[in-house]
Amino acid sequence: MALSTHTTPSGFVLPSIHAAKPFFTQQPNSATQKTVSDNWTRLILSYARHRKLFTLRVEDATDDKSEWDEVLRNPRIQRRLRPSHLAAILSSMVAANQAMYEPPNQTSSVLLFWRSPEEWAQVLYDWANSTGHLNTIMTFYEIVEPPVPSPLEGLPLPILRKAISVLTKSARAQVIAVADGEGVRFLPGAPGR
């Protein structure tokens, strides 16, 4: 039997492994399971990047209306990812710093890092630089809900915070806190350190 790629209605190309039935089953052999898990991780991150999705919940594995349905289910071979399997994959992703549990202290919902916090930091700084926002004080809300489209639109606040903390470490940003909330000021420091 030949496994072939499949293009979803949203234009995402599923790899051929997605058409293999064992891919959807948790493997008893830990080495085999690691391969399966790595492939799922890659698939999930690239799909997240394609659709600009940030959250993945264990419930998405059972919800046919979820935006993850195209990936977590393959009706052509009557297979779907079990929630327990998805939970295991999520925990390995969190361990590899490719995702974080959000809200913290639970294990059923994650924020995906299809860009690492360091990459987001660079995107953020480049954006601030190119839009002339250096040296002005901005609210977090202003950054993720800008009046004009930007690459940072819809970025979850926990990821934004992580990116900003990367920038503060290299003196390229400064967090300002007041009673009502927080803001950030980007500084024209020495970039590319």
Next chain:
Amino acid sequence: MGGNQSVPKVTKQDRAILDLKLQRDKVRQYQKKIQVVLDREHEIAKQQLAAGNKDRALVALRKRKYQEGLLAKTDAQLENLEKLVSTIEFSLVEVSVLHGLQQGNEVLKEIHKELNVENVERILEETQEAREYQREVDEMLANALTLEDEEAVQAELRELQLETLGVQDTERPVTLPSVPQEVPVSKEPEAQPEERERVPVAA
């Protein structure tokens, strides 16, 4: 410029601006919420009308009208906030321009200190003296030449001018033959050329 030392201090103004912006964000979020309610009430009114409940539909529409009023009010407030924010930001720009002007002014003053009038006068005087001295030296050197030497130099100069420019020295008088006083008389005009032919050519 080492590490975290270059981070500027958070001033009172910074906090005020941030506060203002946070308020603005809140108003924006509030507007979003109202917009959602607006849309929902519209849906409800439609559904109630379809179900034949005219009164219910009217209530929903009234609610919607009220929310629309709120939205308009918050729009005005938002405008105020945004105006204030941009005014403050513009004032900050003005302050930094003023600061720049001040610094420039100070630098100019420093430079002027170096460049005071007395110094300039003194330097000009010194230059003048130096120039006079130079002229004296020139004169002395010129006088050291004898008259003949000077004439020879002048002659050389003329020659050079002739060579390089092909220009005649206009000062030298042009010597032309004087005009003959008598009317020329031709004596034996034919004989002369014959005589010349007969001259034997040497070698």
